[in-house]
Amino acid sequence: MPYISTRGDHNAVNAKTAIKRGTAPDGGLYVDPNISQHQLFAPMMAATSYQAMARIVLAALLPDYTADELSAAVSAAYSNTFDDPAITPVRDVDDLHILELFHGPTSAFKDIGLQLLPHIMAQALNPQEDVLVLAATSGDTGKAALAGFQDVPHTRITTFYPDGGVSPIQERQMLTAGGLNTTVAAIQATLMMPKPP
Helix, strand or coil: EEEEEEECCCCCCHHHHHHCCCCCCCCCCCCEEEEEEEECCCHHHHCCCHHHHHHHHHHHHCCCCCCCHHHHHHHHCCCCCCCCCCCCEEEEEEEEEEECCCCCCCCCCCCCCCCHHHHHHHHHHHCCCCEEEEEEEECCHHHHHHHHHCCCCEEEEEEEEECCCHHHHHHHHHHHHCCCCEEEEECCCCCCCCHHH
16 A cells, blocks of 8 residues: 555555545645655667556556556547547657647647546446546646546546636637536636735
């Protein structure tokens, strides 16, 4: 059980529990305190596909997931959702190498993680469990989260955004999100700032 809280609660949990909870009971984030002991062979990784590399990294970080679970999650996340088979291609521009992170379904770099997380989370659930994800956004995260969780079994997502506080394109992306398990709500609020002393 490699995961403990960043806030000092050392009651370790396994990866599936950490993913289901999201945050530790003390409010911290779950981390693997032994992460520096994981060794991956870089030349071998560089010669594989993005999907194969993802399976190798996830197997090291999520030891209680089976190889079949990880393969299914990686396949669901990265097989037909990106417009470039390399997922994150590197383009040469003069003497520079540019990593492109905009080939996902919402053109946001957040697609890289938010296409995978829902499938990993769904596999962490017991067959009789469902999860509701509440998200608040002021931009790209909302649409990327909606796209990632869209129609993933046993999951639902509700995304809140500030009414008038996102761009028209971002609002349109969220309001037109598909899926039977997605909900979007604009929130009207006034931010109260404390007066300086």
